[in-house]
Amino acid sequence: MGVEMTNCCGFSLKHGTIIIGVVQSIIAFMFLVLAAAYAENPHELIDMSDPSIVPDLSVLRGILIGVAVLNGLLCVFSILLIIGAETNRPALLRPWLVLNPVALILYIICNVVAIIHHNNMNNTPFIVGHFLLTIMATLVVCYKILCVWNFHKHLKSLNF
Numbered sequence: 001m002g003v004e005m006t007n008c009c010g011f012s013l014k015h016g017t018i019i020i021g022v023v024q025s026i027i028a029f030m031f032l033v034l035a036a037a038y039a040e041n042p043h044e045l046i047d048m049s050d051p052s053i054v055p056d057l058s059v060l061r062g063i064l065i066g067v068a069v070l071n072g073l074l075c076v077f078s079i080l081l082i083i084g085a086e087t088n089r090p091a092l093l094r095p096w097l098v099l100n101p102v103a104l105i106l107y108i109i110c111n112v113v114a115i116i117h118h119n120n121m122n123n124t125p126f127i128v129g130h131f132l133l134t135i136m137a138t139l140v141v142c143y144k145i146l147c148v149w150n151f152h153k154h155l156k157s158l159n160f
Contacts, residue, residue, distance in 0.1 A: 008147035017085040017093075017151045020144050025078035032071040039064035070106075073099055081148065090155040093148060100148075104141045108134060 008016025038045050042060040077096040084092025111134040115127050 005147060005150040008151075013147060013151035013154055014085055016147050018082055020148060021078045021082035021085065021096075024144075025075050025082070028071045028074035028078060032068050032075060035064045035068035035071060039068060070103060074103065085151065088155055088158075090152050093152045093155075097145065097148060097152060100141060100145055104138065104145075108138065 005013065007013065009019070011019065039061050042057050042064060045060065045064075077099050080092045081096040084090065111130050115130050118126050
């Protein structure tokens with residue numbers, strides 16, 4: 001069955017879905033531009049003063065390209081989300097509903113790997129910060145997915 005919602009952040013499900021799409025498309029576009037720019041010059045992201053922590057730049061470039069592609073898809077699917085909500089077409093909500101849980105799972109995996117990789121006493125603030133950030137981001141994304149999913153179910157019940 002799931003959780004039944006009638007509003008999203010004080011707005012109707014439709015307007016909440018549109019707001020989610022607008023905000024996420026703007027943020028995804030900004031991350032797309034940043035990741036693409038840093039993929040061109042990945043050495044600008046790392047601290048070169050300690051040569052023991054400098055990763056292979058080709059690996060970092062690959063990660064940045066992956067982040068840029070994922071954010072490009074998020075941007076496009078968020079625009080489809082806006083169009084789908086505005087025109088009451090539930091089929092346009094589905095790509096967003098598929099990609100966001102996948103992106104959330106990838107985000108959680110990357111943060112767990114980062115926490116495990118930096119697991120020593122000197123990096124306690126890093127570990128605690130990443131843990132708290134992961135928990136907060138997961139809650140926010142799950143709420144957004146829940147809002148959009150309920151709007152999708154609402155549209156399907158109206159036979160749009």
